Amino acid sequence: MTNDKNLKTYLSKAQQEHWAIGHFNFSTAEQLKAIVEAAAELKSPVMVATSEGEAEFVGYDQAVALVKSYQQAGYAVWLNADHHKSFESAKKAIDAGYDTVLIDASRLNLDENIGTTSQVVQYAHRGLTSIMVEGELGYLRGSSEVQEKVEINPTDYTQPEQAADFVARTGVERLAVVFGNIHGIVTEVITTTPTPNGVGAPTEASGEEKLDIEHLKKITVAVPETILVLHGASGLPDEDVRAAIAAGISNVHINTELRVAYHDTLHAELEKEPNQTTPYKFLASSQDAMKELVKKKLKLFGSVDKI
Numbered sequence: 001m002t003n004d005k006n007l008k009t010y011l012s013k014a015q016q017e018h019w020a021i022g023h024f025n026f027s028t029a030e031q032l033k034a035i036v037e038a039a040a041e042l043k044s045p046v047m048v049a050t051s052e053g054e055a056e057f058v059g060y061d062q063a064v065a066l067v068k069s070y071q072q073a074g075y076a077v078w079l080n081a082d083h084h085k086s087f088e089s090a091k092k093a094i095d096a097g098y099d100t101v102l103i104d105a106s107r108l109n110l111d112e113n114i115g116t117t118s119q120v121v122q123y124a125h126r127g128l129t130s131i132m133v134e135g136e137l138g139y140l141r142g143s144s145e146v147q148e149k150v151e152i153n154p155t156d157y158t159q160p161e162q163a164a165d166f167v168a169r170t171g172v173e174r175l176a177v178v179f180g181n182i183h184g185i186v187t188e189v190i191t192t193t194p195t196p197n198g199v200g201a202p203t204e205a206s207g208e209e210k211l212d213i214e215h216l217k218k219i220t221v222a223v224p225e226t227i228l229v230l231h232g233a234s235g236l237p238d239e240d241v242r243a244a245i246a247a248g249i250s251n252v253h254i255n256t257e258l259r260v261a262y263h264d265t266l267h268a269e270l271e272k273e274p275n276q277t278t279p280y281k282f283l284a285s286s287q288d289a290m291k292e293l294v295k296k297k298l299k300l301f302g303s304v305d306k307i
């Protein structure tokens with residue numbers, strides 16, 4: 001295994017060859033181990049990540065030290081600060097030594113989003129320790145959990161012209177885009193069709209999460225150099241994920257499905273062996289479940305045998 005190529009090189013290769021690098025969140029050391037081992041067994045480069053909450057739980061310095069231990073052993077793994085919502089939290093991750101950061105200022109208006117994102121890019125690119133920065137544009141609904149109801153509204157989508165402007169003005173190298181994707185697994189999706197006056201009217205309820213691939217193609221044309229990132233891939237049908245990768249996505253984020261696999265397996269294990277108190281024994285099956293799921297996703301993303 002080798003780590004002599006950097007993340008940027010792998011992402012560019014993925015972009016050119018139409019496959020995607022998997023990006024998986026972790027909250028504990030054994031979850032990280034499951035992801036890294038799954039990727040290594042399949043010879044897949046992989047991104048691991050902590051959100052602000054996950055990073056506070058693991059510890060910023062500790063997350064960096066854990067991932068560094070794998071990098072020093074030659075694993076092709078990189079640590080991302082996922083959905084860091086302010087300059088201050090992104091700076092904290094950069095200062096701790098994260099390999100890359102997603103500054104997610106998408107809840108702000110466009111000018112404020114550009115302002116905060118640019119500030120992070122300037123900080124990340126200062127001096128000798130330049131790291132890759134991702135920005136986010138559009139309104140990505142939901143959160144990384146199982147939810148009953150989330151609305152999908154095309155007015156939330158990333159607008160192609162705005163994407164080009166955003167990339168030019170901020171200097172981000174990756175962009176999180178919205179084209180029907182939502183965070184989490186949803187049991188009921190409400191699809192809203194915008195009326196001519198711009199006000200959405202709920203038209204359809206279904207259990208299906210569905211990507212708008214034609215819209216993604218317009219974004220790809222508008223920002224051909226930028227690495228496009230699919231967030232919220234949990235709960236999407238495999239064929240949608242494949243179609244998104246074929247249409248220009250080079251990086252796919254999964255969190256909820258891993259959380260569910262870990263939680264459900266652990267829950268079953270504790271029910272089966274209620275008197276087992278040794279963590280490395282009662283956590284082994286949930287770690288395995290995560291590992292198997294990561295492998296399945298890496299095969300879906302086409303990143304096997306790329307190292």
Ligand code: G3H
Binds near residue numbers: 233253257
């Ligand atoms: O940034 C994290 C991902 O977008 C996770 O989304 O929980 O729907 O898999 P997900």
Ligand code: ZN
Binds near residue numbers: 183232
């Ligand atoms: Zn996300």
